[in-house]
Amino acid sequence: MAKNQYHSDFTDRLLSPAQYITELVCRKKANLDNVELVYKFWNTDKWKKYYKYQIIVANRLLGLFSAKAIILALNSKEAYRIYSLSAAYLKVLIKNKEEQLKTNKMVLVAAGRNKNDDIFDPKKIDITEIPRRDFKKKNPLEDL
Secondary structure: OOOOOEEOOOOOOEEOHHHHHHHHHHHHHHHHHOOOOOOOHHHOHHHHHHHHHHHHHHHHHHHHOOHHHHHHHHHOHHHOOOOOOOOHHHHHHHHHHHHHHHHHHHHHHHOOOOOOOOOOOHHHOOOOOOOOOOOOOOOHHHHO
16 A cells, blocks of 8 residues: 555645645636535545545556656646546656656766655766757747
């Protein structure tokens, strides 16, 4: 069973990853409908069926992807119009976030930093190994 590690805004208890992901989706749906979610909203008649369905889909997604990738995908600007976990485009977003997490982990390892390090020590990093991005703004006239 998954650890309860996420804090709920609608109760004073900790949530499992599936419950937290479902709360995110329900919050987005409530904002769309201009409805305010109440304390333990999943017990109300209006949200009970929707919440149960989203929990089932969230558990399926957690079997395929990490919770962190799903949460990042739901909070990304590309997912601003996704109000259900069964949306077709959501899996593509989650895959992209999963790949980003893996590449970030590889960059940390290449930089000599462990993912569990709490304190960042810049002396441990060899800056020649980490590629820098180009900060120069593109001018449309350069393409001519």
